[in-house]
Amino acid sequence: MQAEHQVRALLDRYTSMFRQPDLLDVYAGWVSPLVALCAEVEVLLVGGPFVFHFTRIKEKFGQCRISFVLEHGPDARRTAETEDELERCTKEIEQRVKAAQCACASRCLVCGRTAAAPAACMPTPLCKLHAWSEDQRDPWSIGKIHLTVRLDR
């Protein structure tokens, strides 16, 4: 499965960002926005004193919700300036995270294609092809990527 490989590559490349993969629910449709987000965060923080990791990625009412922690590295000297810089970087990343969540909201959860207009009763973004899964008992199961498989390698 293509999306699963992409997510594994992401976990391998950005190990420090994904400290607790079991707290992350990733769906196939979200992979591209997540790949872009990780690259943006890396560029923003490279060579700097701060460390970033995702604390949670989860689905709520069909929408992607991402939370993260940005903090001083273990050896960092903390000053008023670095505190200000940390706040600035946090805000910057919050904006990127919001943009990634928005990108996910317009993509089919299962395949990442442009989602059809959502039904009022069920706002999960799904393309026409995958809209049938709304009728399944667990409409999300077919797009879900199980990150814990990583631990078995």
Ligand SMILES: [Zn+2]
């Ligand atoms: Zn789809």
